[in-house]
Amino acid sequence: MAVNDARSQEQERLNALASYHILDTPEEKHFDELTQLAADICDAPVALITLIDRHRQWFKSRVGMDATETPLDNSFCAQAVASHTLLTVVEDATEHPVFKSYEAVTEGDVRFYAGALLLSPQGMALGTLCVVGHEPRTLDPWQGHALQVLARQVVHQLELRRANRLLARETDQLQNLVDNVPVMLAQLDEQGRYLFANHLYRRWGGLEGQDLRGCLPQEVLPAALLKKRQSRINRCLKGQRIQVEEVQQDQRIQDMVYMPLATVSGQQGVLIVGRDITESKRAEAVKNEFVSTVSHELRTPLTSIIGALGLATGGALGELPEQAKTMLDLAHGNSQRLKHLINDLLDMDKLVAGQMHFDMTVEPLAPLLERAVQDMQIFSQEYAVAVECQAPDPALAVEVDEYRFLQIMTNLLSNAIKFSPGDTTVAVSVTEQEGQVLISVVDQGPGIALEAQGKLFQRFYQVDGSSTRQKGGTGLGLAISRELAERMKGQLTLSSAPGEGSCFTLTLPLRTHPGSRDESVVLSLLDQQRKGNRLLALHVEDDEDLQRVLSMVGTELAVFDGVTTLNAARQALRNNRYDLVLLDLELPDGCGWSLLAEIQSLHPAPAVVVLTGMDTQVPDNYSVDVVLIKSRVTDDEFRQTLAGFLAKN
Amino acid sequence: MDLERVLYVEDDKSIQAVAQLALETVGGLQVCICSSGEEALDKGPGFSPQLILLDVMMPGMDGPETLIQMRQLPALAKVPVVFMTARTQESEVQGYLAQGAMEVIPKPFDPMQLANQVRAIWTDHR
Known part of the structure; x- marks a missing residue:
């Protein structure tokens, strides 16, 4: 048992030695310097860093000796390692009970030996740092101490090399990973x-x-x-x-x-x-071409079907027998439905793929609503339903793609009309609330049960299959309308109860309409309502994401109008009285500094905070209240800056 | 001067029939119908149209190509051209306008309103 234990301990020691990958490596200056120092300090002709391998002792560094390795028989160092003694000192080997018979003593001239153990951090004896003399002598205590300190330095060097090698391996692995992603x-x-x-x-x-x-x-x-x-x-x-x-x-x-x-x-x-993304772009192009082709192929025969039925039901072919007219009306209505379905499918496809382009402009709301209601006039007459629209405040404006806004309104109005009993009214009303415009379409129809309301905006969902078909819907209209609303930074919501009609509300961010203001107006009623006791700030920044983030961060202190170009900023400054301008310097149509003269010519001039991505020097002839660096400013600093201006305001 | 003469180029015979009724019978216009771009280039100058309605997808010479060729003919060079097409994705419509179309009427069209639509485009053009 004891033999087995000793064997496994020796194997463990050998494994520890092997883990340093030091055996049979070339000479190295760092080790040689330590060996030389040991020889000098101990005033010895020979000094060695000896590592005890399985069948040999190998010298990593040598002073005063030529051999690079010798057998373990008659090894002083092997004996020192085996005894696990931190410092072994043999003053006269000829007098020593064990060493006196060693060949180096009997045949050679080894008389004095001092070896300090090379002990790994895990307590494994790897070898020694030793000095050898040819005359019997003593070792001063300070020399013995110094030899042990040097032995620890040897182990530190070994540890350092191992750590470097592990680091290099990890770096290689990382490089390999980085190269292969x-x-x-x-x-x-x-x-x-x-x-x-x-x-x-x-x-x-x-x-x-x-x-x-x-x-x-x-x-x-x-x-x-x-x-x-x-x-x-x-x-x-x-x-x-x-x-x-x-x-x-x-x-x-x-x-x-x-x-x-x-x-x-x-x-x-x-x-x-x-x-x-070449392949995905290619696939996208193929899909677009496919969608385009399919829609063309479907619409071509539909063009003559709808056309022929339209001519017949429209009276272009003369008076028709009543039954024939009924049947042709039916066919015409359904062919129209097929057309709408194709259009809706294409719209949905583009929306889902994020390919629908929105041409966003700030538009006064009143004319938009008037047009939406007017477009539905003939349709509402067919259902004997009146559409009443309360004229909104002429100063109210929204930022929308006009065509898509009308698409949403047409969808909401046609739904409301279709589901209203005859001789009732669909009411369109507008309210303003916390920087939002709420456009509501209210009908006196059957209403929608709560459990169906959430699903109503899903694609192809039908509250009641038969009634939807009867009413000629495609099942996509509300899904599309909600998507469109969201893409225009708005929302589409529903409140309804069975028997109490339905109210669909389109919410859009309130915008100030350029040109709707008289410059002499100090601060419009609208802005007073909007801002409450906050600052009215113009944020000139081409990164719309950053605009949104800062507007959220500062929402309790300021209400922000965001513009992305100098030109839009000039227009906004002409039409509004801002307390503060947040100014980026690098804009698509020029440098932010060029706006400063215009800002400073205003009475009263708004405060200016330059918010820029680069360290910048304010030109001599301009005055700026604060300069903030985008990458460094924290949310708190930004809020504190706003709070400072709000306190002065 | 009111709009009277319209050159209509469309390869689909069914659509031709519907549009002819819509433009002539409902709209009271004088229409010269051609079934291909080549035929339009051949007959067009003699007809002296005030406005040209041009299908986009046609075998052989398509609408845009026909438009380019028409611009080479003195009698047709300045006549406004309106594309009629079932390919109406936004990017496609922008493309037609960039190629020189004055307006795009999407298919399917409303036959009872087609002539009014064409007249409105003509009035705007003038």
Whole structure:
């Protein structure tokens, strides 16, 4: 048992030694210096770093000895390791009961030996740092202490090498991972020099086999690629996050994101992440073509069917027998329904794919509603339902895509009319509430049970299959309307109860309509209502996400009008009296500084907070109240700034 | 001057029949019907239309190509062209307008209103 234990302990010790990967490595200065120091301190002609292997002792460092290894028989160091003594001192080997018979003593000239154990942090004896003399002598206590300190330094060096090797292996693994992810990755430092670039980044840039580290993009990127990337990198270094589709020279399309990212030194660098979207773009194009073709193929025969039925039922072909007219009306109505279904399917497809384009403009609400109601006049007469619209405040405006807004209103009104009993009224009313405009369409129809209300906005949901078919709906109208409302930053909601009619409410953010104000008006009633005791702030910023974020952060202190260009800012400043202008400097149509003169010529002039992505110097001839750096300002600082202005206001 | 003469180019015979009734019988217009772009280029100059209604998807020469060719003919070079098409995705409509169409009438159209629509476009154009 004792033999087995000793064997397994020795195996454990050998494993520990092997884990340092030090055996049979070349000489190294750091170890040699320690060995030389041991020889000097102990005034010994020979000094060794000895590692005890299974069948040999191997010297990592040697002073005064030529052999690189010797057998374990007659090894002083092996004896020191086996006895696990921290410091072994043999003053005269010829007098020592064990060592006196060793060959190095009987045949050789070893008389003095002092060995300090190389002890790993886990307590494994790896070998010794030893000194050897040819004359019997003593070792001063301070020399023995120094030898042990040096032995610990040897172990520290061994540990350091092992840690470095593990780190290198982890770095390799990470590099391997970074190189094999199916996205382009590159990081640049604050000067725009590459810190790393993965395999795909180099491959798609035609830079295979090159080490980009330390290079500037202009030193390595092909001209065509540089043209695209350089300005984006520069803007990103100033704090802007940019997402863009880049079409490369080989026609591949990449979705690129340039995001500001601090480097390990704490400076703001750039992380570039790119994804190849060529295939998905191709698939999208194929699908678009398919949808377009199918809709064309469906609509072509439908054109002559609807046309022929329209002519017949419209009286263009003369008087028809009553039964024939009834049947043709039926066919005409259903062919119209088929047309609407195709249109709705196409709309839904585009909405779901996020491909519907919204041409958003600020429009006064009153004329929009008037048009929506007017468009439904003939339809409402067919159902003998009156539509009443309360004329909204002429100053009320909404930011919408006019066509899509009318599409929603048409859907809400046609539903309300279809489900209203004859000789009743559908009422359209407008109210304003906390920066929102609420447009309600109220009918006196049968109402909708609570459990059906949530499902009503799902695609193809029918409250009552038969009645929906009877009323000629497609089952998509409300789903589309809600999507459209949300894409225009609004909401579509319902309140209803069986027997009490239904009220659909379209909520949209309130906008001030450019031109609806007289400049002499100090502050319109509308703005007074909107702002309450908050600041009225104009936020000039081309990043709409940031606009939204700051408007949320500061909502208790200010009400924000957001514009994305200098031109829009000028228009807004002409039409409104702002307490505060939040100004970005880099705008699509110029530099924010150019707006300062105009702001300062206003009476009273609003306060100006420059909110920028870059460190900036205020030009001498301008006065700015506060400069905030986007990447550094915290939510609290932003609120404190607003609170400061609010207190002065 | 009122709108009287319309050149109508459409390869689908059924749609032709409906549109002819809609434009002539309902709308009281004088219509010259052609079944292809080539036929329109051939007959168009002699008819001296005030407005051209042009289908987009036609075998052989399609609507946009026909429009380009018409612009080469002195008699048709300045006549306003309205595309009629069932391909009405936003990007497609923008494309037609960029190619020089004055307006796009989507199919299916309302036959009882077609002539009014065309007259309104004509009035706006003038």
